[in-house]
Amino acid sequence: MKKGVAGINGYQGPAGGWGAVKAVTASVFSQRAVARDIIAMFKMNQVSGFDCPGCAWPDPGHRAPMELCENGVKAVSWETTSKKASPEFFSRHPVSTLWRYSDYELENVGRLTHPMKYEAATDRWQAVEWDVAFREIGERLRSYDSPEQVEFYTSGRTSNEAAFLYQLFAREYGSNNFPDCSNMCHGPTSVGLTRAIGLGKGTVALDDFERCDLVICIGHNPGTNHPRMLTTLREVAKRGGKIISINPLAERGLERFSFPQSPKEMFSGQATTLSSRYYQVKMGGDSALLKGIMKALIEMDEARILLDQPSCLDHAFIAEHTAGYSALYEDLRQCKWAELEKESGLTHGQMEDLADSYSKSRATIVCYGLGITQHKNGTENVQQLVNLLLLKGNIGKPGAGICPLRGHSNVQGDRSVGINEAAPDDFLQRLEDRFAIKVSRQHGRSSVESIRAIERGDARALICMGGNLAVAMPEPQRTFAAMKTLDMQVHIATKLNRSHLLLAKHNYLLPALGRTERDLQATGIQSVTVEDAMSMVHASCGGLKPASRWLKSEPAIVAEMARATLPHSPVNWEEMSGNYALIREAIEAAIPAFAGYNARIAEPGGFRMDTPASRREWHTPNGKANFVVGRLAAVDRLHQPSDALILASLRSHDQYNTTIYGMDDRYRGITGRRDVVFLSETEARSRGLVQGDVVNVQALEDNGQPAEGREMRGLTVVIYSMAAGSIGAYLPEANVLLSLDAVDAESLTPAYKSVPVVITRA
Ligand SMILES: Nc1nc2c(c(=O)[nH]1)N[C@H]1C(S)=C(S)[C@@H](COP(=O)(O)OP(=O)(O)OC[C@H]3O[C@@H](n4cnc5c(=O)[nH]c(N)nc54)[C@H](O)[C@@H]3O)O[C@H]1N2
Ligand SMILES: Nc1nc2c(c(=O)[nH]1)N[C@H]1C(S)=C(S)[C@@H](COP(=O)(O)OP(=O)(O)OC[C@H]3O[C@@H](n4cnc5c(=O)[nH]c(N)nc54)[C@H](O)[C@@H]3O)O[C@H]1N2
Ligand SMILES: [Mo]
DSSP states (O other), X not given: OOSOOTTBOOOOSOEEHHHHHHHHHHHHHHTTOHHHHHHHHHHXXXXXXXXXXXXXXXXXXXXXXXXXXXXXXXXXXXHSOSOXXXXXXXXXXXXXXXXXXXXXXXXXXXXXXXXXXXXXTTTEEEEOOXXXXXXXXXXXXXXXXXXXXXXXXXXXXXXXXXXXHXXXXXXXXXXXXXXXXXGGTTHHHHHHHHHHHSOSSOOOOGGGGGTOSEEEEESOOHHHHOTTHHHHHXXXXXXXXXXXXXXXXXXXXXXXXXXXXXXXXXXXXXXXXOOSEEEOOOXXXXXXXXXXXXXXXXXXXXXXXXXXXOOSSOHHHHHHHEEOHHHHHHHHHHOOHHHHHHHHSOOHHHHHHHHHHHHHOSSEEEEEOHHHHSSTTHHHHHHHHHHHHHHTTOSSSTTOEEEEOOSXXXXXXXXXXXXXXXXXXXXXHHHHHHHTOOOOOSOOOOHHHHHHHHHHTOOOEEEEESSOHHHHSSOHHHHHHHHTTOSEEEEEESBOOGGGGSOOSEEEEEEBOOTTBOOEETTEEOOEEEEOTTSEEEEEOOOBOOSSTTOBOHHHHHHXXXXXXXXXXXXXXXXXXXXXXXXXXXXXXXXXXXXXHHHHHHSTTOEEOOOGGGGTOOOSTTSSEEOOOOOSOSSOOTTSOTXXXXXXXXXXXXXXXXXXXXXXXXXXXXXXXXOEEEEOHHHHHHTTOOTXXXXXXXXXXXXXXXXXXXXXXXXXXXXXXXXXXXEEEETTGGGGGOOTTOXXXXXXXXXXXXXXXXXXXX
């Protein structure tokens, strides 16, 4: 191994600990957000405070006065930054100059302060009056041949109130095109769980973690993406519960954790061991692994029955509550161990060990993330997790169930209130009844379909409620080019990002209040509501002075855009945006699950949305929980060369999706750089590579041929503890290796975690 490769140092410490405390201070300092921030942090996630925009992990009822979460602090300090992207800044920087900024530099300019319109003559964004912007946007939207030529994107920080108004506006206008960030992460959860158990969300509540015997963490990285979950996992480990992790990479946040709020752990340098077992599955190998565990479990069960020992499956549950068991049984019987081993990268013995641990647990929770969903078989993967749980009746009993780790802090809520390109008919009917409008029943477009429609010229305008759509999507070679063919783009945003610079013919940038800021409307200060990953809905009320007096709230922006576009609308836009309680009343009228909305969010901690599967009520067409047989592997290797690797795009510890906070990835031992690939010792050695060597990565087509233009050059090799056959690189840089056509067949979620590639020395 080369000694001393710049920025590649490894990391020996636990997750959390002093490193987290130092990073908090550094992030607050870098954004010059000191005093405001500290006050804000104390109120974050509290009953009367605002909801942390960091992640969707729920808040415990018995929380510490301030749960220090490093990445929550980063999210908040970047929102409450004192830096400003003002009209004066834009007057000094033409778009051609801004294009050369890195993604980090773009967001680091600071908060947008004024509504802006792009002027082609000067190549600059220029301030525009709100009224003028709304009038022009409305005129343009009315000018298109068909409302189906307009795409309405939502990123998941948007509150329930803003999201509901937004979809109402789009539907009254006549479009059902709702590309949304959940199409990029948990689309397979919505589709797969709905078909399997009749509920497109998780079944567990936070207190189930107090009662489970076993937590299986598969394909997610809580140390970075859901840091507050480590507190929960620590409690499980401390009371003797078992945690088993399944991940190609050794992720420190799954291994051990030093709780920053525990003086004992902090000052003695102790840490809690989280996972008792860690299985480094190959990227894309989960489905083979899950089949192996289930096969071993069934074999074990049959042996026990022969020996007159108690069964290790819940046969009574299977008989009463499920359908499809015999097809699953037949599929597993036919699976060959050699194939399961080859595809998963784990041994028959390891799969038996996993089955054994699972069989001994009386109540098991399976937690999963993008390592499961972002594959061509993402939906099937989710259903395999359900299969495993159903075999032992682990859904709908205390301490057990399925727990998808959702992404953005309100991505689940946005879908609950109607951001859905194929909304159920009863919902659409209630919207029509409540508002005396007509809405289309046409199946609309999700994210990948929207980009393809823009590429084909079928879509003329794109409105983005937050996010950074073009950068978040695969294959910028196609996505970026498509964006520039649009007639109009409208971005409702807090910060500048690259999507804003992919100019259409007409471009507007509308600055929104962030969640930490005071939202004053006609009837006084407003709260919004959000739904966390465990279906808890609660209020969030910003308290800070807005970054600029020209900012508008998202509901206000939507309402004014709607009034400018639909002058004869019967909807009471002005009244609703002046009093969000009226929006909640409307949500309640359209969606019965929100009955008593305003009263229920007044309760401390809010309320839980109904999750029928948690009480074994299966809202599926056959009224049963369904076993679903899936294919063996994420990638069909038939035509791939023998040296092909499967690449997953990864988040560093210093980023939030496309927002790059800094250049470090502390828990993976990387400092000051992102131009790296992670490779196992075995794969490196077989190619004669050592740490620090520079390589090129070439993506492959399904037929094994090099994919033209889908390559990255000059990446530095990091030797990492990870599965053979696998390789990792950071998003969004690695998006050039992806294909817009490689998607999960059922949900159309891009296969961000399984791109076949080959590497060569640069
Ligand atoms: N700080 C921070 N917090 C975030 C985000 C952020 O970017 N930064 N993003 C938010 C969003 S929108 C989302 S959706 C969530 C994402 O949260 P996660 O689901 O944790 O997402 P990732 O970090 O993309 O990847 C998770 C893990 O999957 C593993 N993996 C890759 N391929 C495979 C595979 O084939 N099988 C298995 N078993 N594992 C695999 C990787 O090694 C990695 O540890 O986090 C949210 N929270
Ligand atoms: N290769 C690869 N690509 C991926 C992924 C992957 O794992 N691999 N993950 C995917 C996933 S899971 C997701 S969710 C998507 C994320 O896709 P998006 O949600 O579209 O992207 P973000 O980076 O979260 O959006 C950041 C921008 O949101 C805006 N913003 C922040 N806060 C607010 C607010 O309060 N209001 C408004 N109006 N705007 C705000 C800011 O302008 C900021 O620049 O990326 C996907 N892309
Ligand atoms: Mo996400």
